[in-house]
Amino acid sequence: MSAPKKVVLAYSGGLDTSIILKWLQTEYGCEVVTFTADLGQGEELEPARKKAEMLGIKPENIHIEDIREEFVSDFVFPMFRANAVYEGLYLLGTSIARPLISKRLIEIAAETGADAVAHGATGKGNDQVRFELAAYALNPDIKVIAPWREWDLTSRTKLLAFAEENQIPIAKDKRGEAPFSVDANLLHTSSEGKVLEDPAEMAPDYVYQRTVHPEDAPDQAEYIEIGFEKGDPVSINGEAMSPATLLTALNDYGGRHGIGRLDLVEGRFVGMKSRGIYETPGGTILLEAHRGIESITMDRGAMHLKDQLMPQYAELIYNGFWFSPEREMLQAAIDHSQEHVTGSVRIRLYKGMASCVGRKSDLSLYSEEHVTFEDDAGAYDQKDAAGFIKLNALRLRLLAMRDRRGR
Amino acid sequence: MSAPKKVVLAYSGGLDTSIILKWLQTEYGCEVVTFTADLGQGEELEPARKKAEMLGIKPENIHIEDIREEFVSDFVFPMFRANAVYEGLYLLGTSIARPLISKRLIEIAAETGADAVAHGATGKGNDQVRFELAAYALNPDIKVIAPWREWDLTSRTKLLAFAEENQIPIAKDKRGEAPFSVDANLLHTSSEGKVLEDPAEMAPDYVYQRTVHPEDAPDQAEYIEIGFEKGDPVSINGEAMSPATLLTALNDYGGRHGIGRLDLVEGRFVGMKSRGIYETPGGTILLEAHRGIESITMDRGAMHLKDQLMPQYAELIYNGFWFSPEREMLQAAIDHSQEHVTGSVRIRLYKGMASCVGRKSDLSLYSEEHVTFEDDAGAYDQKDAAGFIKLNALRLRLLAMRDRRGR
């Protein structure tokens, strides 16, 4: 790889990416463009601007954007159409944000004539893979710089020394080491590492940042109604909302009721297992609600196929293959299945749980006429079941006849 | 089908199967053998013996058995190895009991020289399919009688009239119609029909029979430790238990904490959608615990394959294909994956939720050495990630190059 001349850095304004910014300038002598995005992580962005300026970035090279609506409408909601869950539990909150960040990095590189992008993910995790696969898929010639895989700042001491040498301000609370590492966006907050590294030990309560402890949640259940159109949520209690507004509101509900906490061990794409504490308050409610509305509006054949495809779809997102033909193929199938997923569901929120307790739709496939225990006025002829079973059984009977012969 | 001479009836001792018993005698003039099983449904069996005798069944034709251990060890546990869930939610509590009942019906038919079996499932449901596919798979020549599909006792009034004509005693509370229909065994209780037929309406509280309302559950969380060997639970809090004993104990824990309530609409094999209220207290805890122990002891490749196969496995059980070569093929794959699923997990029980909060195993694949944020002493070379990403990206880059050419 020839030396990069201009690099777009995914910049949070924090200590680590500030060190990276400086390191890119000193190590590669290249011009740095910063990209700071509001993905709903709950931090002010303007301090990042000031810090970038202070580190010598030209105003026109500082890019700060609120991309919450794009994040939710183009990434989160399509993923929830699939009821995507990784390894049975994880709602993919970190995974789904990475491709969007890369997309903007590549777009800004094109706009500013940069030939490289850089990110602050380490060499042990999945995020490096997600950032880079997306970047390469969108620009096959882009250079990618991953300082954590390259530099020799391999301890906290060395990092702080580098910061001091380079006049990077260090917040008081960053002097010591954080007891765990955090990633956050509108969909979720993840915590991992250090105090969480023994999977046998219960996670300490201070790790949770976004949800109350279920024991501290209200003693009274709360009920909300979520409206859906073509598989996506569009309203809460009858009030229409934009995608990011709706997810924010669901997060409030969920956080208040202690919903969406998850303690798990997952298999990383790079090969080892890792333990994470995830909080996905709104997403957890949304998954339950989406399953609920699908249950009356989606055909059994379609649903079973979708359930069967889901693990691979989730794995693709987890592994960083959002921008791949096979993810798009699966999305085409999934989106086709959502055409009639329209209606509303009622959800009970209580002490850590979101439970669907009712669902209705003008496009419902549920037919009380057919299923009723009462007189169905001929809608269904029970005698049909005899032939249905007889022919489904035929191959099993032929097998049994063979077994008998074989004895 | 020529007329049956001797029929083994799945007999509960209740009004409906007593009417069937009588109807078989009068309609077919055949000898009736009764089979009453304790599957953990929580009812006394001896009254069924008395009632059968009263209806003229010879003592040697009355079969009453406790098959709880076989049910749990040979049906429930193998299914939980798969983390089987139908349509994302249903733990298959009714589905998994049917093949065992059919197996015993067929075995008793062989022992008693009967040429037919009979069951009390209606022509609209899945259970008729499950009973009959299992029966045909085990004896290709067996005759199956499903009175609900044949007779003209199509209303409550006609049924009661038939009972009275035939001196079948009618318990007072059976005079009126039940407000919903119930099935129960050691794994779960299901309720459906009548007051539950509008899926938009919240299920009334009196439907739940086996779990307290989460709001009435203890305000204090309780923690238990479940031990596993080769994928099956073998102990609670260090105390070894037989399969049925263990599931009974989990049911107690779950029932007390309001765990395992489920309100859903599902797609039946016979074609329509139906609404059910399920209570699976112990099974819900077991699923969470099994996922937990797998998370540290099962390889990612194995787990992802298993997750991908699960929906078809669950569908086979739901549809009644327990005794089919393809279910057995999947079981062979699943069982192979459980060889090292040994260890223990800690579960928190609180207000309707079972949450894994810790897991440990001598056979753990979790390697703190590899995953640590601290110095890993060379266990993992972060530079390897660069090549890993580069080659995973190559085909995406070739696609992007083509897209660029194509423009």
Next chain:
Amino acid sequence: MSAPKKVVLAYSGGLDTSIILKWLQTEYGCEVVTFTADLGQGEELEPARKKAEMLGIKPENIHIEDIREEFVSDFVFPMFRANAVYEGLYLLGTSIARPLISKRLIEIAAETGADAVAHGATGKGNDQVRFELAAYALNPDIKVIAPWREWDLTSRTKLLAFAEENQIPIAKDKRGEAPFSVDANLLHTSSEGKVLEDPAEMAPDYVYQRTVHPEDAPDQAEYIEIGFEKGDPVSINGEAMSPATLLTALNDYGGRHGIGRLDLVEGRFVGMKSRGIYETPGGTILLEAHRGIESITMDRGAMHLKDQLMPQYAELIYNGFWFSPEREMLQAAIDHSQEHVTGSVRIRLYKGMASCVGRKSDLSLYSEEHVTFEDDAGAYDQKDAAGFIKLNALRLRLLAMRDRRGR
């Protein structure tokens, strides 16, 4: 089912469907509308008109149509995009024609105000299922009449007697029984039954109707070039052709070279196995060619997903679920994958085989630059492979470390 008043019959003009026509008139006393389609089966249609008239059908109730182009463009080609093969061998030539016939039956029923449709498939085969599932999917209230399942004309003698009683002319060669049963359309000819019923016996040569015996094919190979656009063939040897014209031309090539003969035993949806002799000359060439053009234009990830989905897609078509949401979902995924499947392939035709011997495309993903054994000018860094392998191996190494500990 209340008695039908007006029924649209899939009418070939042959003896069997003429008997059905008469039987519908006499048995149900209903008005009959005939539908005779040219699907490329190679028979004149006008005789069917005359025969229908002779049997008393009003001219406005006689529908005769050439639907070859619709058949190939909307059914055959979409299926070939999937490389659909049932049970490893069968190209689904009969299966794919049924839904189109049902579609036209239902459309003509709507146009003519008929409340029923009828077909001449027997109660043992797959075709009844395919006809009827398609019909119900397109009109949930349609009545379907399947005379072979209803009447008592259960022997050849009775059929001929009925024909004679009803003045239905019987061609001389129809007096005796046919030695096997045939179905044909533009895609294929199938033969089954009677002389073919012992699967151990080689099919007699006179069964084959559409292809020469490979031993009688030219001793010289012939080469053709097939052009593709977005997954569908559009030209042969540079000459653009309509879908049906192109398939007809491929049939000529294939028939002349003895290509596309198949002798197999397949598992029917209704439960038993059956033996068939299939001739699919053009389709066999097309499958080989389509695989060839995909091999250079389709990404590996997309192709492997498609290969994995194919067996279920083929099963859906075989079982008659063309008009189902899950077939449409799979089609959406498959069609997405064909966006760039454009280019041309060279095929050698010789003594029963069609072999791809060359393929080229402006949208090729094949990169000689990357794959070359020669100097690749840095396109690919072989050192990347070390990290790629190391991280792919990590989970396998962790497994091996555990195994070692476990000993």
Next chain:
Amino acid sequence: MSAPKKVVLAYSGGLDTSIILKWLQTEYGCEVVTFTADLGQGEELEPARKKAEMLGIKPENIHIEDIREEFVSDFVFPMFRANAVYEGLYLLGTSIARPLISKRLIEIAAETGADAVAHGATGKGNDQVRFELAAYALNPDIKVIAPWREWDLTSRTKLLAFAEENQIPIAKDKRGEAPFSVDANLLHTSSEGKVLEDPAEMAPDYVYQRTVHPEDAPDQAEYIEIGFEKGDPVSINGEAMSPATLLTALNDYGGRHGIGRLDLVEGRFVGMKSRGIYETPGGTILLEAHRGIESITMDRGAMHLKDQLMPQYAELIYNGFWFSPEREMLQAAIDHSQEHVTGSVRIRLYKGMASCVGRKSDLSLYSEEHVTFEDDAGAYDQKDAAGFIKLNALRLRLLAMRDRRGR
């Protein structure tokens, strides 16, 4: 990686691996152990022993073994039970040999106290991955040396210079560059590179080494009968044979009739596409025969599941994951399905094609009684089909009713 002290080299005796041998000695100064295997590649092994001795390898460090029987019985046959085909065409002839070679390398390393293994695969291909994943899976601490990824002998000239400097004899015909690269074993011969690098160009005839041109094959078809037990072939024309003997015999038949030639472009695991010419004469016959015996002895449900799993199984083998839990899980499922795959098939060999023309088995599931067009004596009740179709259609009708309402 610390420096290796003793390395087991996969040694063919040819020029390239002789250079590697010398390079290991000079570059790493380590003791070299050679492993030369007879996998049926058709070369004498004793010259390899002499050459190794000449290059200074101690006699006790020279390992020469005939592993053909193990290769066929433990690798080839298990794979053929799955009907494994990669990307629709490739029979995995090279892929399946690699894990066995690695297994022996690791075993010899254990026996001789070596801490490393080395192979002669390049950094662009799949074989390096297959060798190394297998090695790491069997010994997590093994060091793997892949000289082609490390050294600077990056041109033919440099290689020959190194050989001359090190007194490695160079056969006359190795002076110039080979026009393509070859790999061979008992299952197949593959050729790729150089003259084959343009996938639009037909492969020159001299590339094929193991099969006659179909045009030169006998003008008379030949028929053979292959006997199977539990999915594996055990006899030809009634003569029982060991696995390797049988495959050798099938290779003779196939080679003589020009069977098993394949010209394709495949997607490599490392990311690019490559063009290969494969000859798999015996394997091609075996696949056709295995499909044939399965067609009468394997249940439809089992077969369809197996077909659906096959692409992932083939991908795992292609990518080098033979020794992985997920391949073993799939194998467990596949092997379960082969329990009754016993019987014999008749195959016609003619001008490049192997065609199954008959199959029989004592364990056949084919029931002439059920399928017959003649009177079936009540084996099958055609009226059952009506109910079968009605209930299969119910969900499609409910969909159609909704569509109508939606309009």
